[in-house]
Amino acid sequence: MPRYNPAEIEPKWQRYWETNRTFRTPTHPASEKLYVLDMFPYPSGAGLHVGHPEGYTATDIVCRYARMQGKSVLHPMGFDAFGLPAEEHAIKTNTPPRVSTEKNIAEFTRQLKMLGFSYDWERVLATTDVEYFRWTQWIFLVLFDTWYDTESQRGRPISELPIPDNIQNAGDQAIARYRDSKRLAYQDDALVNWCPALGTVLANEEVIDGKSERGAHPVQRIPLRQWMLRITSYAERLLNDLESLDWSPGIKKLQSEWIGRSTGAEVDFYLGDTIGFASWKAERSEAGFPSQADDQVLRVYTTRPDTLFGATYMVIAPEHAFVKRLTTKAQLQAVESYCEAASYKSDRERTEDDSQKKTGVFTGSYAINPVNGAPVPIWIADYVLASYGTGAIMAVPAHDQRDFDFAQQFDLPIVAVVDPGEAKDIDHDQVVAGARCYPGLGIAINSGEYCGLETNALKAAITRDLHAAGLAAGAVNYKLRDWLFSRQRFWGEPFPILHELDSNGKPTGAIRAVEPSDLPINLPELEDYKPHGRPEPPLGKSPDSWLYVEIDGKRYRRETNTMPQWAGSCWYYLRFIDPTNAEAFCDRDLERAWMPVDLYVGGAEHAVLHLLYSRFWHKVLYDRGYVSTCEPFQKLVNQGMILGEVEYTAFQVQGRWANLSELRKDEQLGWVCAASGQQACQVALQESAVKKKGDGFVLAADETIKVDSRAYKMSKSRGNVVNPDEVVREYGADSLRLYEMFMGPLEATKPWSMSGVSGVRNFLDRVWRLFVDFQAEEVHLLPAIQDVAPTLEQDQMLHRTIAAVTHDLNQMSFNTVIARLMEFVNFFNKQDVRPRSAMSDFVLLLSPLAPHLSEELWALLGHDQSLAYEPWPTFDEALTKSSKVEIPLQVNGKIRSKITVASNCSKEELEKLAKSDERIVELTADKQIMKTIVVPGRLVNFVIK
């Protein structure tokens, strides 16, 4: 093997690591611990994508480097294996999902092992393992057993829930119902996205543009009994604790906007006449503001209580409970048809056409504005959402764009109550006249006793006054909604919940949790997996032996919903710590020893949901004393997307080249000629056929024709998917790893380039030839490698490389690490004598990035053990500096000359030397030196006139 042959050495070292259990993690950390986690993949039938190894290589490098620094490293891998694709496959082929899932996992495992990642494979898990989801079910029972104590701001056992006297007196059933209503896991009728074609209900994130994400089938919204998780109780903590995390500001912002905290006030508008209003007000000033609104009032939430005087109408959502009550006879028909139409509209359709176009209908009723006693008409409109705030608003068209649009549409009065003053880009007079909407801050006008107050002062004052009068209270709202936690699918974790049946086999409404000792609840075997076309879950087709349970003489039916795919990924990082524990989801001491995850790397597509859901579960486990940290993931890095190769495209109409400006997009035909309407075809071009001109590219043959140049997302339909198997076959795993790191910063989006892969392969070939005579028959070290001390120059090169590589690895700046190693190789390739010690250190520096080649060279240098735990090379600071530096000499900021001086040259000396430089003397001869800037070790700048 004279030449570098990865096909031979890579499998060899993979076998070595496996047989010697090189990367087995100690149960307890034996030294400083480091927990490095990859977001585990969904094992799709398509196999590994080149996007996967990007993050995996980055973490692998971090881990290999950390081991060489003596740290105890936990670096596991697993599979997020429940999910719809396997079930779809099962429906089509009648293969049990477990069978296809296991096949896919085997394939993923082979591909991951082929890339030489240093995972501790003895800890591998899949969310579909029965022994794994046993504990997913167990954690669900913890959620079921927990209520949120708002006073102490933490989750507590349901047995500690205070039961109000009236409930206590109403008997056991009432108590049970009360408890059920307070649990973190509760049942509710929720509007769900029912997709008749898939025969399943979809999560919001699975619905895109009103169609199913998979298959683009139409989706309807229907109410269904669902399991919900009370994540909103944790909204405040999920928001506040973000601060302590080492995550990018972008991701933190995304999460905090998703949580969407806003502060304002809840205000009650009296429903009735002015006489009733007076007595109601008197009552309220006695009793205060009730936490639950009663039937006498319409309660709204507003972030702008300062604009109460400008509320000229109110709007309730079409689903609001008061719709019927408030609708007068005259309006009945209009209201009914409006609400029915609204119920058919998806969220998407509600917002589709330009948001200017508001729809709505008058109820015929009025409420009374608590600040001035004015009657305010109540409308119904779908721009108000039932699920946010109180589902009702006071509309202030002068200072809210949506209300303004609506008021204009229906000719409702607009009263300005905020004077914008000198605010920029605002037509002051128009605003005050109510002809323009101004949503910003300013000085109150038309606001009775509050006139003249600044917005924020007024907010505080009016909230305080109304609260004292029992008419309003400060309030906080979140965009975050409770988590719809059940799916009507087969391939997910069954809920450990039983529904009590009466003697007729009908559910009584009572539920009970499966005893933890009876877990796991495994999935039944089904005859087939086809949806039965009803919104009920497919587990309803289970054999009776699975479906029905008898305990203490009572009959129960199992819950047939299953958990969503997010469930298994919510806690897998904990199971990796103690993957085979049969007594607990994770041993407490081990949890304390390894948590938190020090580095978590994965795609930005999970920036919100997965990370929010995991954080939520973690906090519940924390409150209940099962984990020791309140956050699971200390540092988070999102790897960027890898796009396909850059493509050059031009258009042709009837065989003639056409510019994009001559074309327009047609719905059916795609691009067509704007003038003639003829269809244009896209022509893919080779790089050699195009030329750079100005900002873009043009045809080399006809420079008037612009060429589109861009990289697209890899997709099957585009045919630009790069298969890692092929890359490994052609270039080797080390080349793939190295290329993915060399492409650019980890977090950036970057296009693939096969010639870039061959570039790094070239580098590895050069590394090989640095050690091995590639023309010899046998593999042996070159005679140039000798047991001699390095020259000063060689030593400086080595120590600078160690310093730079170490520094950049700490920054996770892998592309520049590789550049440094290349410089080292370029230098030593020219050295006839290559000291063995320097070469050994180089192999160690290379090893986290290209581990197979490095192990091979390490063995060749005479070692009989893996280098995985060799100490990381250290550097001598003094040797990273040279004794001389070249200093640029500038005149008026432009470089005119350079001098070489001792690196410790003093400021005065440097200035003297610079002034005597021939070229500087020449340029300053008949000029006056106004100023001299001397930065020792950097530059000298003469400002002359």
Next chain:
RNA sequence: GCCGGAGUGGCGGAAUUGGCAGACGCGCUGGAUUCAAAAUCCAGUGCCCGCAAGGGCGUGUGGGUUCGAGUCCCACCUCUGGUACCA
């Protein structure tokens, strides 16, 4: 619309945070080796003017601060990711 991120040679990208723009790689050009090719090695390579010495211009655009700006400030343009009436 709103909120992030990013615009640097033919291409991917560097630049110790205000101090030599273009490290490293790809590509390209020339040379050595070879009967020839592959492979390898050496040299060159931002653009423009010039035989050269040298000069001018250059980090999306326009302005500003500074002795000095890819880096800081203001305005704008383009691409990209997220989001969608949250009162």
